[in-house]
Amino acid sequence: MSTYNSHFQSKLPNVPTSIFAIMSGLATEHNALNLSQGFPNFESDKKLIELVNKAMLSGNNQYAPMPGIFDLRKAIAEKMELLYDVCYNPDSEITVTAGATQAIFTVIAATVSKDDEVIIFKPAYDCYEPTIELFGGKTISVQLNPEDFKIDWEAIKCLITDKTKMIIINTPHNPSGRILSKKDMLKLEDLLRNTNIMLLSDEVYEHIIFDGEKHQSAALFPALAERTFIIASFGKTFHNTGWKMGYCIAPKELMAEFRKVHQFNVFSVNHPTQVALAEYLKTPSNYLVLGSFYQQKRDLFLNLIKDSRFEFLPSKGTYFQLLNFKNITKESDYAFAIRLTKEQKIAGIPISVFNNENYDTKVLRFCFAKTEETLERAAEILNKI
Ligand code: PMP
Ligand code: GLN
Numbered sequence: 001m002s003t004y005n006s007h008f009q010s011k012l013p014n015v016p017t018s019i020f021a022i023m024s025g026l027a028t029e030h031n032a033l034n035l036s037q038g039f040p041n042f043e044s045d046k047k048l049i050e051l052v053n054k055a056m057l058s059g060n061n062q063y064a065p066m067p068g069i070f071d072l073r074k075a076i077a078e079k080m081e082l083l084y085d086v087c088y089n090p091d092s093e094i095t096v097t098a099g100a101t102q103a104i105f106t107v108i109a110a111t112v113s114k115d116d117e118v119i120i121f122k123p124a125y126d127c128y129e130p131t132i133e134l135f136g137g138k139t140i141s142v143q144l145n146p147e148d149f150k151i152d153w154e155a156i157k158c159l160i161t162d163k164t165k166m167i168i169i170n171t172p173h174n175p176s177g178r179i180l181s182k183k184d185m186l187k188l189e190d191l192l193r194n195t196n197i198m199l200l201s202d203e204v205y206e207h208i209i210f211d212g213e214k215h216q217s218a219a220l221f222p223a224l225a226e227r228t229f230i231i232a233s234f235g236k237t238f239h240n241t242g243w244k245m246g247y248c249i250a251p252k253e254l255m256a257e258f259r260k261v262h263q264f265n266v267f268s269v270n271h272p273t274q275v276a277l278a279e280y281l282k283t284p285s286n287y288l289v290l291g292s293f294y295q296q297k298r299d300l301f302l303n304l305i306k307d308s309r310f311e312f313l314p315s316k317g318t319y320f321q322l323l324n325f326k327n328i329t330k331e332s333d334y335a336f337a338i339r340l341t342k343e344q345k346i347a348g349i350p351i352s353v354f355n356n357e358n359y360d361t362k363v364l365r366f367c368f369a370k371t372e373e374t375l376e377r378a379a380e381i382l383n384k385i
Pocket of ligand 2: 036174
């Protein structure tokens, strides 16, 4: 008989399985159209896939250098210069990661200690809070108003204490599809000036922004940039979320701390893909087209469901659209999402899971990174509900 006591104390006793795993699993089980987890159902550019093949056949199959291959870091630095007119040193200020999730984990692991406070805004992407908790930090969650998701920076000022270590922002924002304006960023800059508070700026949707708006990267604001870890994801940008490739950018003192953890967290990430991405990034149109590409999908989807019983404000960025179902049912968003998947064969994400105390605003999130045919089939279902 085993003497092993498996009833050890969990480090994350209240953390459930991620909603993305739950809803995608349910969609597969019930053969439902999966507009829940955020991933495209079309292939990335064949040229990019050929570049990865070529890189493999040319022998780039052993460990890459710990921070990433230099050519890719250089290409990322050039992209930052082109887009935001800012200079990051590829040697000391950029690290290639296994997607944004690993980059976020590594930032928090490298910076947050026991009892440090980290301010986040709800609804929030699901990986921030458990990671803060894992390292003994305390999450200060600010629930945003579900009408406009605006941040009241004056109210945030009141939450800052001598224990505040970091603020986490995400623009364009998952799941709301809202974006932070230049005014927001200037207020945040004022708030953090003359403090030691760090910023984690999750900018994985930086290129997916609509209606002529400009992405307000933390890199554009000097008093933010000096304290910011910027997080990016190639999966979101080049339609290959399964490759799990991304990067982190930060001033060199912060990046040195990041790399101390990164080297033991993964050491280095997929080598041939880095070689391919370095080449592919040399053509800026490969990422500059993304805004209009996804705006077209958003507009098609919203036009197709304009006469449905769902209410919505058009998404301003990301590839997610929120739909309010308060005119349809009084069910919880979670129960409704599960019933839609099982009975109507369409899966979305209940956004209460990203809110404080599962605050239910009767809203589901649908991913429109799908082919026209899939969006048409989705609309057909949604229009009948
Ligand atoms: N942050 C946000 C806001 C996201 O939506 C996602 C999901 N792509 C991530 C981080 C994680 O990205 P990755 O798949 O590159 O780990
Ligand atoms: N970022 C994706 C989303 O919001 C999911 C990523 C994941 O599955 N963890 O849907």
